[in-house]
Amino acid sequence: MTIRLQAALALGCLLAAAGLTQSVTPALAEDLTVAIKAPITGADPHLLYSPNRNMQLHVYEALVAQDNNLRPVPDLATSWKVINPTTWEFQLRDDVKFQDGTPLTPEDVIFSIHRAQTIEGVRTFHAYVADVASVEASGDHAVRITTKVPSPELPANLATIAIVAKHAVEGASSDDFNGGPAAIGTGPYRWVRWTPGQDVTLERSDTYRGDPAPWDHVKFRFITDDSARTAALLSGDVDVADAIPASLFQRVNNSGRAKIVSGTSVFLHYMTIDRRDNPPFVTDIDGKPVTKNPFNDLKVRQAVTHAINRDGLAERIMGGGAEPAGQFTPDGFDGHNPDLLPASYDPDQSRKLLEEAGYPDGFGLTIHCLNDRFTGDVQTCQAIAQMLTAVGIHTKVETMPSSVFWSKATGENPQFSSYLAIFGSAAGLSSNALDVLAAKWDPVAGTGRNNAGGYDNPELNALIKKATSTVDDDQRQELLQQAAKTAIDDVAIVPIFFLKGAWGVRDGLTLKPRGDMYTMATNIEPAAE
Incomplete structure (x- = not known):
């Protein structure tokens, strides 16, 4: 358990006797610490590696999001339609700001898709936008995408492409995404720091258009050893631990401190x-x-x-x-x-x-x-x-x-x-x-x-x-x-x-599993009383 959560619980116990616990309940939703098995290898959102993308989904959004069964739902685009078999139009939200306060524009979308198509690397998202022939603005809040062939799964594929700020990313290096000038998204959290081999720190974004994220700060700690990751959960050092092996389910469930949440x-x-x-x-x-x-x-x-x-x-x-x-x-x-x-x-x-x-x-x-x-x-x-x-x-x-x-x-x-x-x-x-x-x-x-x-x-x-x-x-x-x-x-x-994805979750929290087994802070909340 984080120090701040320990302090909040102690204060809650003191005030409980005086019948004043209602006023301190929100303090439990300040910080979250998560232990994850796989360390990330980079902060650039257009290089494909699952643990990296897990982090980046907190900071960057796409035209299309995915529900917990990975089906496409509106995100930066409120809707989309087929103009003809090879032409799509996506209507953009008009209330989106990047984390430096600048508004989202069609030019940011055009730049992001082109960057995802052309960036060099061992693992990229090239395949997901291989059908895209061109992207152009079709108004102040719309883009039109032309594909080389009919591409009915384009919305689902676009869910993989992070939209970045052209003015911040153009000419940037990979290092600039690690808390640097390029690390500007539209998501509920902003990137603070990645310490290779150790952890990633995120903080709630004040420019996010939706409901405030449930946590002020989120720290993802990399603990590759299954037993050590589980021990960190049961000792209270972390609030959630991912990839708990089945051999440790009973230990977690019988601890009186945490429970296993799983999903296919x-x-x-x-x-x-x-x-x-x-x-x-x-x-x-x-x-x-x-x-x-x-x-x-x-x-x-x-x-x-x-x-x-x-x-x-x-x-x-x-x-x-x-x-x-x-x-x-x-x-x-x-x-x-x-x-x-x-x-x-x-x-x-x-x-x-x-x-x-x-x-x-x-x-x-x-x-x-x-x-x-x-x-x-x-x-x-x-x-x-x-x-x-x-x-x-x-x-x-x-x-x-x-x-x-x-x-x-x-x-x-x-x-x-x-x-x-x-x-x-x-x-x-x-x-x-x-x-x-x-x-x-x-x-x-x-x-x-x-x-x-x-x-x-x-x-x-x-x-x-x-x-x-x-x-x-x-x-x-x-x-x-x-x-x-x-x-x-x-x-x-x-x-x-x-x-099956399996998470150890401390008592007092709820977690909704995702089909890609990503651990999303936005899917973790204090349990309803």
Whole structure:
């Protein structure tokens, strides 16, 4: 608990005896300290890295915001409409000021989108505005965006693009965003300081047009160790701690000081399947290279998906910190198909399918996994290997950190045959997941970036393309659901589970989970009495 909160509680106890507690209740809403697992790597809002974006959403806004299920809602734009299939008009709010007091103008929007399209970096938001051909003012409080092709998901994609002040950012360096002259947004909090490896400090913005933010100051402390982060919560050093592993849920809930709040996220844990002719980590039963890839047989792919006990993984390995998955997005999110349930766990069926496919004795496989992405990633990988081995796919495991893994897993010639990883769309769009994980790998078109197995289904590719060019929302959702079913029926990937976000929250506070597992101070408030 912060010093200021301790003082407020002590004062409240003294005044309670005199019946004067009403006057000091607001003092509890002054400062908030949050422990987060992942340190940020930069303050520039146009460079993409999830922990960074979590911080930046407090300071910078976009034309379109996201609700807690990541669906688009008005933000700096009050509304938008389609002028023609490749032209959109966004009406801007007329009461927005940057944190230096200057008003928002269409020129700021034009500058911000162009900057997001052209900024250099390892991770950027280029893909989310790749369809944008031009942006121009169409009045004092409106912008018109022309796209290269029909782009019905433009509003959702624009939710990822922070609007910055042109006069402050033009010519600025990345260092200027760390509390410097470029760190000027329109959001409820203003940037004070980022101390690399330690913390980020924000303070309430007096220029924000909406209701005042619930906290005067917010400090995000980086505590990467799960036990240390939980201990900081239970000792009162912090008010909220994110990414609490399931193994510590009981400790938090039984502490008498805090509780666990959780919610299903859009992050899908999945397994790739190599469809190439010469898979590097698939062998025959004697360990020799195969002359024919067994995964090109649908029955073999079905055998894999029925060999996996998703309920067991979610409940035992993840300790309730995951939800079994049967498709690309969870219930309540964009493109979810209610008819696609997680594949049944049926090892006998798996063995039967392998025999029918001509592999009665099975074959060998090595799967590659991350060891630093989420709590339980290695254990999940090992458990899945055991499940596959039990039905005849004799599976070995190799794990490695993200920095090594992704350089080998993607590109023109991926070095793995099957791997386990997670994917979640920053825009909350199921089309992003379909496009990245299951569409044909095409570096020119930018599709199939994580389609490491060389999967290519013309029917699916056509459905994804049609869905992402259909303006009618209901028709697009039907097409996305159809695309998901096509991909899953053909076992383009093997969905395992959706990660759940889990926060430890001290007594006296409430927290609303978001589907991207971001920890938002605007979603944390004192509990109603």
